[in-house]
Amino acid sequence: MLQSLINWLEDLGPRFYRAFFEADRWMSYLQGLVVTFEITIASIAMGLVLGLVVAMVRTAHDQQRPGRRNPLLGAVNLVCKVYTTVIRGTPMMVQILIWAFVIFKGERNKVMVGMIGMGVNAGAYISEIIRGGLMSVDSGQSEAGRSLGLGYVDTMRFIIIPQAFKNILPSMGNELVTLFKDTSLVNAIGAAEMTYYAKRIGDKTYDYMPPLIGIACIYLVFVIILTWLQGKLERRLRQSDRR
């Protein structure tokens, strides 16, 4: 019993060496990590643009005065509602598979397909984060702005959005972290990010433990760094409140 534990520990070094250093395998992980970051950044950027547009449409629609509803805005709002409902109501894994094997069936650039899938997914969540942030600002603020004769756009731009920003930031940070981790899902469609390489190296060496534990640690380290940065930014913003 004790002997087998000692043997197992003795083997660990060579196993990790095989998974990371033999035949310069670390370069594969690094290559994969770069792609992981590319997918994260591309999808958060796409998600921000989509989320902002959808959040704007939905809040603008909800805040119209009764009797002065714009039918075009109503139609666009319906599209946005369907979008968020479908995306948030189905598993991301299934969505990514649909993007890769149904919508972009013949596409060879799987990384790009992964970016689109994740970006569209992020957009739905981010739109709800932004919408929640805008709604969290006290309605007295927009009433004060409007009663001074400011238009809807000016009231949003100078009064509501700057105040919503601080409320949005924590959830936005969480979304970034989630997105970063969920990039691992796109390995299922053959996009060569970090998890994809780890699995391949496991296949080749017939030893999955070292590469998988290894990348789990790498994900964890970056999530800790991101969370720390987020906390720092929030503290700085809160300081400006106490002026």
Next chain:
Amino acid sequence: MIDVKHLSKSFGDHLVLDDISEHIHPGEKVVVIGPSGSGKSTFLRCLNLLETPTAGTITFDGMEITDPKADINAVRRQMGMVFQHFNLFPNMTIRKNITLAPVRTRLMKQDEADEAATALLRRVGLEEKADAYPAQLSGGQQQRIAIVRALAMKPKVMLFDEPTSALDPEMVGEVLEVMKELAREGMTMVVVTHEMGFAREVGTRVLFMDGGNILEQDEPHAFFDHPREQRTIDFLSKVL
């Protein structure tokens, strides 16, 4: 100046204002009192369309503002509003709070607006707070700023929605003082309040609202000394 005809407002199937007709003349100081839930705040908020009336018309300076085609922003520029909870913009300095609307609506250039802000702040004795943020000020100070913020738009009428109800008792006086001065200068004012002393001293007319109706109205001395309706007598006996 403001002509209200057959104004009704309901939230869902709850009728808050029940067919109100009223006229507010230039220079009048109309004080609206009544128990909570009587619709007095809703009535005030209908006047600048913060609430959309369910039925009826409101005409301001000859323009029917309840017409869907009316430029509501242009109307609101001429009606200042002061809220119970001040609603200063916490993300801006006091100066910016005051100058934002005049500059953005092209009423003034930034330097003109800054000058106007300084003059207004001097008037309420808060000149040195121009670069402070709302959170650094007391409630009374915030409300005085909220009043001059509305005045910066050079409104023709000022609407006050329970301006002293959220204040600590010792700060009520300083806000009422600013309002009294404004009244002396001849501003047309509609004030929803529980301050009976203010109603008696400053008001030119008192409206008593209950259950979405204006039950009774009169010149303040007659109103407080000889109320006619039983409901008014009950109310006054509780608050005076």
